[in-house]
Amino acid sequence: MCTLTLAWQVFDDAPVAVAANRDEALERESISPGIYREEPLAVAPKDTEAGGTWIGYNEHGVFAGITNKWTDAELVAERSRGLLVADVLAADSAATAAETIEAATETDEYDGFNLVVADESAAYCYQWDGDLSRIEFEPGVQVIVNAAVNDTVHLPSDRLVIAREQADNANAVRAALTVDGDESVSQWLERAGDVLGDHEYGVCLHRDGFGTRSSSLIALGPETTQYSFAPGPPCETAYEPVSLESNAPSEVEAECDVEGHI
Template sequence: MCTLLFAWQVFEDAPVLVAANRDEALGRPSHPPGIYGENPRVIAPWDEEAGGTWIGYNEFGVSAVITNRWLDADLAGERSRGLLVGEALERESAEDAARFVERSVGEFEYDGFNLALLDENAALLLEWDGGLRVRNVDPGVHVVVNVGADGEFEIPPERAEFGERQAESARQARQELQPEPGERSAEWHERAAAVLRDHDYGFCVHAEEYGTRSSSLIRAEKNGATSYRFADGPPCETGYEPVEP
């Protein structure tokens, strides 16, 4: 997963709105969203090669989304980051999930990541580069990419040109997605989806062996209901379909 857009505590009827693209090797097998876990019930897609997931939600209203984080140094990456996300989604709150991740990175070494953990009461961004930074994010619109989030970017020198373009796209997307007067949550969600498929931002990736494999829209409502729409392909050419596990 390489691009995450989310609105937290912006709209009264839907405190959590997520829009995210997953970029991956085109030949790597994955399974579309379904029942990832039963106790608690977790709805998520999953990677068939290494296991784990990159995005999902659970019956307690916790959503989790991970992106790669580009680093100067190589980490051992001894354990799949997807397994970390799946295990975080076994927790009853975003705060509990964050505490679990803090323990897990003390036990295992993962490749670099940005991990958003969201529920109605808390939104946390966990940034791992060999050390873990945990920050509570304020109500608002947030954009997470490989080089950072919300204007705080760390760009590796070997990816300087591409990283700078990505950071600028993230700044522009965050500005573009500020709520408009009288805007409803569903309208904002559609605007976020449009940004994900707009090639001017570069979030929908097409390369010879790598690209945007799927796109996800998750909506957690005030009444506790959560819905998920999934595009099983690049969103510029693939429609979003409701996930009905």
């Protein structure tokens, strides 16, 4: 997943609200969101190749979502990043997820990542480029992409131009998704879905063999849980409420992938 937008502690009824596009290789299949595990109950899509996930939440109100992190470091991907997201979805809080992430990066090496973890009380982005660091979010709208976390930008030497373009696109998304006055979380998510599918912002991708495969809209709160999912690029695929009754073969993402391999 390559664009993740988090509105944290912005809406009283949903302290965690997320709008995110997943970019992947077109040939890599995955199963649309459903019950990923039962103890604790976690809701997430599933990568059929490595068995992990790139986005989801659990019964404790913990959200986790990952993007690539472009880096100059030479990393050996000993373990899928998607399995780390699945590990985090077993945590009972964003705070305790830190222990899971720190232990995992001590024992295994991963490709570079930005891993966002949030609940109603805390929100972080863990960055991995061979070393683990953490950005603590303040309340507001955050945008995370391969090259940037809000205003923290890394331009790898082999992708200077595209990384700068991506960071600029992320800033445009962040500005567009500033919450308007008394806007509700449902209204914000609807608007966010439109932004993620608007090619003016450059975050809905269509390339040869790679592209935006799916998009997720999530709201979490003490009395609010919403998850809508588009199994294809949001420019041409409608968001539908996620059903937790089954993960049928028909729920495999539509064919439209990109780089990432999470």
